Amino acid sequence: MTTSDIRPPATSGSAHGRRRRALILTQAAGLFAERGFHAVGMGDIGAAAGVTGPAIYRHFVNKHAILVGLFDQVAEQLLERARAIVDPVSAGTAIPAFGDTFGAQPRRDNTATLPRLVAAHVDFALAERSLIKVYAQEAHNLPDPARSRLRRVRRLYIQEFVDVVADLRPDLSDAQVRLLVHAAFGLMNSVADHDPGIPWEDTAELLRSAALRTLLGTVR
Template sequence: MTVDQQRRTGPPAPRRRSRRDEILQIAVGLFASRGYHGVSMDDIGSAAGVTGPALYHHFAGKEAMLVAALIPVSESLLHGGRDRVAAHPDDASAALADLIDFHVDFALANPAVIALHLHELDRLPEEPRRQIRRLQRLYVEEWVGVLARLRPGLDAAEARVLAHAAFGLMNSTPFLGGEVERRRRAALLREAAAAALTGGGQPVA
């Protein structure tokens, strides 16, 4: 496609969500609000406007929905974290700020997924649960590597403590109400995570 053609046609349209994606989002919301055992396939089908046979065309069952919800999220966090660290090879402070921004944006956009992970991960069979745990450990190590560069006095175990403390702060979004508007919530979460990780903190924008 030529430049002139691009100008005439404009940017490509965003990918339309598939019916499968829509059903999965509905299932995640129900699992997060009612608990895994409090939701049946019939409940999901009813909420999605899908009959039983059509629902099973997309997913073998609730367990398959959990796997489909949690593994791609863990993969996306790892890849996104690696990209942000790689973007700042010589500036650990910038890498950490980018990681915090990335995770806060994720946490604010996906509170139901976070709640699902916190409360329902153990429902998964051993193999997908092990895969998710491995992806999470690799993601944590991206943070640990940046902290080691930024605070050389910390050993790896201490850096992991700080990383997990920061995740606890940032992953609090399922428990936050709407009293504070989203941009301000993001600023507060960024400040709290930065303070936990650096011992200082940054002004709230």
């Protein structure tokens, strides 16, 4: 499969077109999470999204293109959120106060940054359980160019956490920090496969606390 096989066809930039595309992705995520990628057909996705006949192909050339769209959505949203937290000025979410120097910036307080990174990931995992499940289970079905892009974006996202945790845990080696970061991701993403049956905010608080203890606790 080549890159041209997964490139989405040109669609109108109308609000209706964007909403329809988003709905297709949402319904596909639910179906892929429930049945698996290979057990779902384009007709199943179209029916779930209320898009009949060839109309779905105006948005996606095939099922692999939908999978690529889902993975791009997860990776890009998580990376954008992390960058906005770690460096809000560069991300365009904040501007220097009057009199600030545009050269050397004040040292970031990572004791405040890490809880915000963790909270953002937990919120996303809870809100997008189907997406997280598909992300974990279906990466091997991505075409090669998309898989390479996903690995690159994932490395960038992981590095945002690693840099912050390494600053707070100078007692650890780089390998130890990365191990803890991956462990925390596994913990936070566990809600994709397990519904604890307790209120959203209680679940979020438990996950945030557990992830922070994992990242900040003493390694023995």
